[in-house]
Amino acid sequence: MTVVSSGARQRLVVGGLLSASGNDKGHLAPALQEARRVLHQAGLPLAARLQVAGDAGYWSEEGLRFAALNRAWVDVLLKESSPTGPLAHEPGMLKREAFELQPSKRAVVCPAGRAMRGPVRNAFDSCEVYFGVGCAHCPPRARCTRGTCRKLSVRWEYECFGRAMLQRMSQRGAAAGFLASASCSRPLSPFMLSSQPSSLIFRADLQSDRFPKAMPGTCLRSALLARLARVETQDG
Incomplete structure (x- = not known):
């Protein structure tokens, strides 16, 4: 199960993706789209550009394609997956x-x-x-x-998307942003999503001037709680 949560200091679950799959292949797009929809209902403008840091589990052709085709609203940072194949990890073999x-x-x-x-x-x-x-x-x-x-x-499509991601990760600040997001040690850019095994975590610097003035952190938290309460009522 992929769980999407939001918050720089306190995390609230804003989405969930239940799958019988044993890995995160293909989960990046639906998880992010659902989280974006929920946050928008809570007051986050659709014009806000997100940033995402995902572990190697999200490095797949589906995830890389999504990252390349949705740059207008989300900056995806993915850790490269380990090479596979019968000779990939044999010492001395050509990579x-x-x-x-x-x-x-x-x-x-x-x-x-x-x-x-x-x-x-x-x-x-x-x-x-x-x-x-x-x-x-x-x-x-x-x-x-x-x-x-x-x-x-x-x-070839996978190779091209993969090269584009490696190029993005080589740019200044990308690696540091990924590590800081994964460790959740400090607030980063106004909208940050970090990925851990089977979880996706939105982080937001609620003091940023990019966040709507009418929706300070306490109001966003209240709006999310209210929405979750409505979902629980409907499910009950």
């Missing part, structure tokens, strides 16, 4: 980053500088698969593959 991905050409160059053969469409997961050329006599082969030929699967 995925050693391969040059060329989105404009839909081409891949291997660590030896050779253009890989492909792509071949994988109907199972919609990936494009590339195959090494000359692997049998390539000096780095032992560090590149356990088979006769190195294969690399690419989802």
Whole structure:
């Protein structure tokens, strides 16, 4: 279950997302949209731009796409997920980053500088698969593959969205904002959302001049409490 709460000092649950899934893949968009709707009903203007910090559980093609397409109202900061695959964590093996991905050409160059053969469409997961050329006599082969030929699967849309997120995270203040939000140690930007395993937490600097004058922190808290009370009454 993904729980969305709000507050820099006190947290009130403003939304919940119940799912049978064992991970947070695909949960970012509905959780944020519901939290935004609830906060708007409590007095937060829709024009307010939010900032979100999410852990690696939200790093997925769905989450990255949502971040890229909704920049107008939310600045999403996501921690990159750990690499996967049979060789991803084997000591001494070449990492995925050693391969040059060329989105404009839909081409891949291997660590030896050779253009890989492909792509071949994988109907199972919609990936494009590339195959090494000359692997049998390539000096780095032992560090590149356990088979006769190195294969690399690419989802180009995912790669582009992922690169955009890494670029955002490399900008000044992004990493510090993510860490501070995750630790919840101090108020940050006017609207901050941090993600912990199975939870999403809105944080707001209620003294900010970007927050509506007619809705100070105590009023927002009261409005949220009143709405939650109405929901409990309706459910009861």
